[in-house]
Amino acid sequence: MSILKHLAIIMDGNGRWAKQKGKIRTQGHKEGINTLREITTWCAKNNIAYLTLYAFSTENWNRPKTEVDFLMKLLEKYLIQEKQTYLENNIRFKTIGNIEAFNEPLKQTIQSLEADTATNSSLTQILALNYGSRDEIKRACEKIIQTKAYSKESDMGSLIQSHLDTKDIPDVDLLIRTGGEMRLSNFLLWQASYAELFFPPILWPDFTSDDLAKIIQDFKNRTRRFGGL
Numbered sequence: 001m002s003i004l005k006h007l008a009i010i011m012d013g014n015g016r017w018a019k020q021k022g023k024i025r026t027q028g029h030k031e032g033i034n035t036l037r038e039i040t041t042w043c044a045k046n047n048i049a050y051l052t053l054y055a056f057s058t059e060n061w062n063r064p065k066t067e068v069d070f071l072m073k074l075l076e077k078y079l080i081q082e083k084q085t086y087l088e089n090n091i092r093f094k095t096i097g098n099i100e101a102f103n104e105p106l107k108q109t110i111q112s113l114e115a116d117t118a119t120n121s122s123l124t125q126i127l128a129l130n131y132g133s134r135d136e137i138k139r140a141c142e143k144i145i146q147t148k149a150y151s152k153e154s155d156m157g158s159l160i161q162s163h164l165d166t167k168d169i170p171d172v173d174l175l176i177r178t179g180g181e182m183r184l185s186n187f188l189l190w191q192a193s194y195a196e197l198f199f200p201p202i203l204w205p206d207f208t209s210d211d212l213a214k215i216i217q218d219f220k221n222r223t224r225r226f227g228g229l
């Protein structure tokens with residue numbers, strides 16, 4: 001039976017959900033917050049140690065400014081409003097990605113929620129914000145060079161691993177992308193090298209904890225060989 005420690009999710013399909021309902025795209029993102037809360041609290045109650053969610057990619061800046069601005073405001077509102085959910089469910093909040101690009105109030109909101117939940121011990125929820133795997137690996141290499149961490153004896157693989165944003169987090173066991181598209185879109189490429197992949201055709205706002213429970217059941221029955229026999 002496969003063990004699930006780290007679950008990663010690409011929350012896709014908000015725009016299509018809104019279009020189907022005759023609403024504007026941003027309404028889909030707003031609705032997506034409810035799914036985010038439901039899935040996060042379910043994971044906290046069901047012994048999942050790490051949940052990483054792709055909330056904003058390094059490529060999402062290419063969307064229309066109105067949508068980018070909306071997502072930034074929604075993120076800030078979410079982090080302020082949901083503090084109670086993190087505290088009540090003993091959830092630790094962390095981020096990966098380069099948040100330097102965000103405005104000062106948003107950065108402070110992120111940092112204060114990280115600090116206020118740092119000792120929580122049920123689930124660690126990790127939001128990927130201004131995150132892209134290639135950018136993360138590039139930043140890791142730059143850090144290695146800047147700190148002169150490399151010597152002739154060093155194992156470069158372990159060095160890269162220990163300079164990634166996810167350095168203290170185990171590899172991804174299960175990666176889900178909702179919305180039916182079958183691609184990884186620059187998400188956790190290093191960490192999900194041996195992850196089991198699922199691509200349910202359900203749009204993120206319609207995705208429920210029952211859908212997740214079924215996928216996890218299926219995951220547990222898969223045999224993972226990590227390149228061996």
Ligand code: FPP
Nearest residue numbers: 011012013014015016029032033055074075
């Ligand atoms: C992809 O849907 C979703 C995103 C780019 C953003 C994910 C955001 C949320 C789930 C809600 C906001 C959460 C926070 C914490 C701000 P899409 O717009 O690509 O959908 P489409 O493929 O149907 O167009």
